[in-house]
Amino acid sequence: MADPPLERRSTTPSPPGLLRPRLMSAPQGVFNPRLRLAVGPPGTGKTTLLTQWAAHCPGDVVWYQSGSPDVKPGKMFSFFACALGAAVEREPASSFPDLARAAELLDRHFYFVVDDLHLLAGTSLEEELEQIIAVNSPHMHFLIGSRHFPRINMAKSELRNAFSVFGDDLRFRDYEIEQLFRTTFKHPLSVHGISNLAGVTDGWAAALHLFHLAATSRSNLERRRAAESLNSRSRFAGDYLVNHFLVGTTLDMNRLLSVTSLLDFITPSRCDALLERHDSRVMLHRLEHLGIVSTDDDGATYRMPKVLRQYLLAGLEQMEPEEQVALRLRTAAMLELEGAVGEGLRVLAEGGDWESVKLLLARAGTAALQPGRCGWAASIPDHVLTDDAWVVVARSREMLDDGRVAAAEGAAARIPDLTTDPECLRRAEDLRLQAALWSGGGEAPSADTSSWEFRKAIRGDPCAAARSLGERREPEDLFTGLSLLLAGDQRSALPLLIRCAERLDMDPVSALAAQLALAVAGHRFDGTDADATAAEVDSVHRQAERRGFTWLARLAGGMQAALSGTAAAFAAVNSAIKTCEDRGDEWGAALIAAGAALLRLRTGAADLGQLEALARRFRRLSAGTLEAWAWSAEALVSANLDLPCAPENAQSAAAFARTAGVPGALAVAYAAMALQKPEAYGELMRQAAETAQSGGLVCRPWTWLAPCRHELVLPSSLPRDVPNGNGPSIEHSDGNTHPWPERAPLPSLQITCLGGFALSREKVPVDLSRIRPQARTVLRILCLNAGRLVHRERLAGILWPDLEAPAALHALQVSLSCLRGVLQHEGQSGGGQLLVRQGAAYALVLGTGSTSDLADFEQSLHAASLAKSAGNTLGAAEELRRAVGLYSGEVLPEDGPADWVSGIRESYRQRAAEAAATLASVELSLGNTAAAAAAATRSVEIDPWRDESWRTLVDTFWRLGDPAAAQRAQRRYDLVLNSLGVTAE
The missing domain is CATH 1.25.40.10 (Tetratricopeptide repeat domain)
Known part of the structure; x- marks a missing residue:
C-alpha cells in the first residue's frame, strides 16, 4: 500500500481567506488541544478554517478527505497507520495495540485532518476514527470538520480540552466583514454597506464570497452601492443554494422548507399542521443531518439560514396570488391557535392583508401587544392608521420597542379620538405613560412604579432609587442592578444582574438588557478577554433581533462595533449613532455614544470632544447621573493631558457628582483632582480609592490612562509652566521661596538606563567626568525616576548612610550643585530648570522632545x-x-x-x-x-x-x-x- 501524502512543513504556508484570531486560539489554559472541531452548515467556512489551523500546526500534517466512495471497513485505520508509520519511520501498524505502540515513538506533534466527516456518519470508518482518537498520545492531534457534531465520546479524559467551533462562531461579524473586503478581497465597502451586507447574509461565508464574485467586475462606486442596496429579494446566492446547499433534499423536504420559510422558527408540530402529515420530525432530523437546518435545543425548534429563508420567501412570490393568501391565512391561523399571535400578525402583514390583520388584532387584544411582538406594525400604511384604534396601539408599541419614545407618545395620544373601547383606551394610556417617562425632560407620572424609580435613578441619586427598588425583590432585579451600576456600585449590582440575565425564558427583554450591561460594564470589563466580551454582546444582538427587541438590538450592535477598536469600527459607531438620531431615538444615540466612550477610555484612547458632547447629550435628556460620569471622565482625561482647564474641570466634576449623588463618578473626579494637585496627591488618591471602595466601584478608571508620550513628567509631581508670574511657587535649594518665572522651553534630555547609563542634552552627550562618583550616583537615581520626585532624605540615606543627617544633606546639596553645572552647557541656560526642588524632594524635569528608555x-x-x-x-x-x-x-x-x-x-x-x-x-x-x-x-x-x-x-x-x-x-x-x-x- 502506498504511503498517504504526508506533509512536512519547513515554513508555514499562507492559508486562504481572512485569518480570524478568535477562531485560531483555544480557550485560556488550553495549550495545543488534542481535538479541534469545526461544525457548521455548508458554506460556513469549515474547510478554510481547517486549512488555517493546519497551516499553524507545529509538526507533521496529514489530510484525509471524506469524499471517496470507498468506505469499506479498515480504510480509515490503514490510512492512519501508514501516515503514522511514515512519521516514526516504522512499518504501518496492523492492529490498534500496534498503533498505540507506534504513537509512543512520536517525538514531535502529529496532526490528522479529516474534512467532511459527516459523509462517513454511520459507517465503520467513523467508528475507526473514534478508536484512533482514543489512542492517548500527547503528540497526536486531530482536526475535524463536519456538518453535524460527530459521534465521538467527548467525555473521555483525553478529550477534556477539545476546542470546538460551531456555525454561529463561524459567522462573520461586522468588523470581520470589513476586514475581509478590505484586506482579502481588496475591495473596501462603506460602513452602511458592511452593516447591510451583514444583515442580509447573516455573516454566511458563502454568501459573502458570492456577493464578492458578483460585484468584482463593477467599479468601486457601483460595488459600494450594491452592498448598500442589497435586500432580501436579491438572488445572487440562488445558484449556490440550489446546486450545492440543497443537494440531497427530496421533494417533500423542499416543500417543507418552502412552506415553513414564513415562520421565525420551525417545530415538528408546526410542519405537521401546515403540511397535513405526521412525519415532519423525521424530515427535520434528516435536514439537520444535511446541515440545512440547525437546532439549539435538541430538536424542539429548528432554524434555517437567513439567506436560504430569503431565497425561499422570494420563491413563494411565484405562486398564484390566491395560493399565497391561502397559505398565509392557514399559517396565521395555526400560529393563533398556538398562541404566537405576534408571529401570525407578521405573516399577514408581510402579505399586505390588512383586513385580516385587523381581525386577528381585535381577537387577540393585549396579548398581541407584548414587548417585541409588534415589529410588523412598522410597515402599516398610513391609510390603515386612520380608522382602527388597535392598529394605532400596535404602532405605538412598535415605536416604543424601537426607542422612538416621542413618536410612540404621540401615536398613543391619538387613540381617544378613534375609539371608546375601555380596554383599548387603557392599553393606549399605559403606552403613553411609558413613552412620556423617557420623552422630553419633564417628569411624568407612571403606573409602573419600578420604571419611574429607575427613571429617577438616571436623573440623580441612584443609590436612593436602588434602595427603593430593592424592597420589591426579584422582579425588579434589572432596575435595581442598573441603578446600583449607575451609582458605581459594581460589587452590589453584578449579582443582581447575573441573576436577572439567567431568566431568559421568564423575562427575555430584562435578561438580555442585563446580559448587555454585564458585558459592557460588568465582570469582563477588566479587558482580559476581549473575544469573550464581543461574543456576549453579539449574542445579545442576535437574540434581541430574533425576539423583536429592535431598540436593544440596535444598542448591542453599536456596542459590538465599538469593541473591535479599529478605525472602521469608530466609523461604524458614528453611523449607528446617526441612525438612532435619524429615527428619533435620542436615548439609543446617547447610550451607544456612552458605550463607545467607555470602551475608548478603557483602552486609553479617550476623546475629550466625545466626552464633552456626551455630557451635553445627557443634559438634554435630564440624565444627571450619566452626565456626572461623563464630566468626571472628561476631567480625568483633561488632567492626564495636563490641560490648562484641567484643575477647574476636576473641581466642577467633583461638585457635580456630589450634587447628583453618584459616588463612583465622585471617586473618578477625586483622582482627576489628585493629578492636578501634587501637594495633595497622596491624600486625594486615598480619598478616590476609599470613595470607590465604600461605593462598590471595582474598576479603577484612573489606572487606564498612561501619560501622553510627549509629556513624560507626571503632572502629579512637578509644577507646571504658568504664563505669568502669579503662578505656583517653588522652593529652591537656597531655602527661599520664589515665584515660578516665565522661561524658555526646557532643553530635551535623552536618558538611557537599560544596558548601561547614558545621558545626552539636546542629543549631545553630557560630560560627567568632571563630577564626583557620589554626584553621578545621584544623577542616575534621578534619571531612574525621571519626572518623579525623590525625597532628599532617601537620596542622602543611599549615598551617605554613615553621616549624621545635617552632614548628609549638606553633601547632597554639594552634589546637586555640581549636577546643575553639568546639565547647563557653557554659554547656555536651562540646567537649573532641569533639576528642580519641590518641598523636600527633587526631580529631573523632562522637556518637550525628551526621551527615557x-x-x-x-x-x-x-x-x-x-x-x-x-x-x-x-x-x-x-x-x-x-x-x-x-x-x-x-x-x-x-x-x-x-x-x-x-x-x-x-x-x-x-x-x-x-x-x-x-x-x-x-x-x-x-x-x-x-x-x-x-x-x-x-x-x-x-x-x-x-x-x-x-x-x-x-x-x-x-x-x-x-x-x-x-x-x-x-x-x-x-x-x-x-x-x-x-x-x-
Whole structure:
C-alpha cells in the first residue's frame, strides 16, 4: 500500500481567506488541544478554517478527505497507520495495540485532518476514527470538520480540552466583514454597506464570497452601492443554494422548507399542521443531518439560514396570488391557535392583508401587544392608521420597542379620538405613560412604579432609587442592578444582574438588557478577554433581533462595533449613532455614544470632544447621573493631558457628582483632582480609592490612562509652566521661596538606563567626568525616576548612610550643585530648570522632545496591554516588539548589587521576559513563526527560569520544521529543570 501524502512543513504556508484570531486560539489554559472541531452548515467556512489551523500546526500534517466512495471497513485505520508509520519511520501498524505502540515513538506533534466527516456518519470508518482518537498520545492531534457534531465520546479524559467551533462562531461579524473586503478581497465597502451586507447574509461565508464574485467586475462606486442596496429579494446566492446547499433534499423536504420559510422558527408540530402529515420530525432530523437546518435545543425548534429563508420567501412570490393568501391565512391561523399571535400578525402583514390583520388584532387584544411582538406594525400604511384604534396601539408599541419614545407618545395620544373601547383606551394610556417617562425632560407620572424609580435613578441619586427598588425583590432585579451600576456600585449590582440575565425564558427583554450591561460594564470589563466580551454582546444582538427587541438590538450592535477598536469600527459607531438620531431615538444615540466612550477610555484612547458632547447629550435628556460620569471622565482625561482647564474641570466634576449623588463618578473626579494637585496627591488618591471602595466601584478608571508620550513628567509631581508670574511657587535649594518665572522651553534630555547609563542634552552627550562618583550616583537615581520626585532624605540615606543627617544633606546639596553645572552647557541656560526642588524632594524635569528608555518601555507595555484588551492583535504585536527591542540589557548594570536599584532591575527583567514570551504567543497567532521563535529565544535569554517561554520555544521550532533546534532547546530546558531539582518530563 502506498504511503498517504504526508506533509512536512519547513515554513508555514499562507492559508486562504481572512485569518480570524478568535477562531485560531483555544480557550485560556488550553495549550495545543488534542481535538479541534469545526461544525457548521455548508458554506460556513469549515474547510478554510481547517486549512488555517493546519497551516499553524507545529509538526507533521496529514489530510484525509471524506469524499471517496470507498468506505469499506479498515480504510480509515490503514490510512492512519501508514501516515503514522511514515512519521516514526516504522512499518504501518496492523492492529490498534500496534498503533498505540507506534504513537509512543512520536517525538514531535502529529496532526490528522479529516474534512467532511459527516459523509462517513454511520459507517465503520467513523467508528475507526473514534478508536484512533482514543489512542492517548500527547503528540497526536486531530482536526475535524463536519456538518453535524460527530459521534465521538467527548467525555473521555483525553478529550477534556477539545476546542470546538460551531456555525454561529463561524459567522462573520461586522468588523470581520470589513476586514475581509478590505484586506482579502481588496475591495473596501462603506460602513452602511458592511452593516447591510451583514444583515442580509447573516455573516454566511458563502454568501459573502458570492456577493464578492458578483460585484468584482463593477467599479468601486457601483460595488459600494450594491452592498448598500442589497435586500432580501436579491438572488445572487440562488445558484449556490440550489446546486450545492440543497443537494440531497427530496421533494417533500423542499416543500417543507418552502412552506415553513414564513415562520421565525420551525417545530415538528408546526410542519405537521401546515403540511397535513405526521412525519415532519423525521424530515427535520434528516435536514439537520444535511446541515440545512440547525437546532439549539435538541430538536424542539429548528432554524434555517437567513439567506436560504430569503431565497425561499422570494420563491413563494411565484405562486398564484390566491395560493399565497391561502397559505398565509392557514399559517396565521395555526400560529393563533398556538398562541404566537405576534408571529401570525407578521405573516399577514408581510402579505399586505390588512383586513385580516385587523381581525386577528381585535381577537387577540393585549396579548398581541407584548414587548417585541409588534415589529410588523412598522410597515402599516398610513391609510390603515386612520380608522382602527388597535392598529394605532400596535404602532405605538412598535415605536416604543424601537426607542422612538416621542413618536410612540404621540401615536398613543391619538387613540381617544378613534375609539371608546375601555380596554383599548387603557392599553393606549399605559403606552403613553411609558413613552412620556423617557420623552422630553419633564417628569411624568407612571403606573409602573419600578420604571419611574429607575427613571429617577438616571436623573440623580441612584443609590436612593436602588434602595427603593430593592424592597420589591426579584422582579425588579434589572432596575435595581442598573441603578446600583449607575451609582458605581459594581460589587452590589453584578449579582443582581447575573441573576436577572439567567431568566431568559421568564423575562427575555430584562435578561438580555442585563446580559448587555454585564458585558459592557460588568465582570469582563477588566479587558482580559476581549473575544469573550464581543461574543456576549453579539449574542445579545442576535437574540434581541430574533425576539423583536429592535431598540436593544440596535444598542448591542453599536456596542459590538465599538469593541473591535479599529478605525472602521469608530466609523461604524458614528453611523449607528446617526441612525438612532435619524429615527428619533435620542436615548439609543446617547447610550451607544456612552458605550463607545467607555470602551475608548478603557483602552486609553479617550476623546475629550466625545466626552464633552456626551455630557451635553445627557443634559438634554435630564440624565444627571450619566452626565456626572461623563464630566468626571472628561476631567480625568483633561488632567492626564495636563490641560490648562484641567484643575477647574476636576473641581466642577467633583461638585457635580456630589450634587447628583453618584459616588463612583465622585471617586473618578477625586483622582482627576489628585493629578492636578501634587501637594495633595497622596491624600486625594486615598480619598478616590476609599470613595470607590465604600461605593462598590471595582474598576479603577484612573489606572487606564498612561501619560501622553510627549509629556513624560507626571503632572502629579512637578509644577507646571504658568504664563505669568502669579503662578505656583517653588522652593529652591537656597531655602527661599520664589515665584515660578516665565522661561524658555526646557532643553530635551535623552536618558538611557537599560544596558548601561547614558545621558545626552539636546542629543549631545553630557560630560560627567568632571563630577564626583557620589554626584553621578545621584544623577542616575534621578534619571531612574525621571519626572518623579525623590525625597532628599532617601537620596542622602543611599549615598551617605554613615553621616549624621545635617552632614548628609549638606553633601547632597554639594552634589546637586555640581549636577546643575553639568546639565547647563557653557554659554547656555536651562540646567537649573532641569533639576528642580519641590518641598523636600527633587526631580529631573523632562522637556518637550525628551526621551527615557524606561518610560518608552513602560509606554509600549501599556499600549500593548490596551491593544490586546481591545482585540487589536497587530497593534499589540507592534508595541511588544518595540518593548522587547528597547530592553537592551539590565537596568544600570554599572551600579552592581546596590539595594536602591536591584529591586527595580529585577522587576524590569521579569517584565521584559514576560513581554518577549507574550510576543512569541502573539506572533504565533499571526502566523509569524520565525518571529515567534526569535521572541521566545529572547525571553529565555532574559530569564532562563520561565517554563512558559521554554515550552513555547520548543513548540515553535517544531512548527518551523527544525527538529534539531527543537531538540537543542529541549535539552537546554532540561538542564534548567535539573539545576532546580525538577525532573524533566
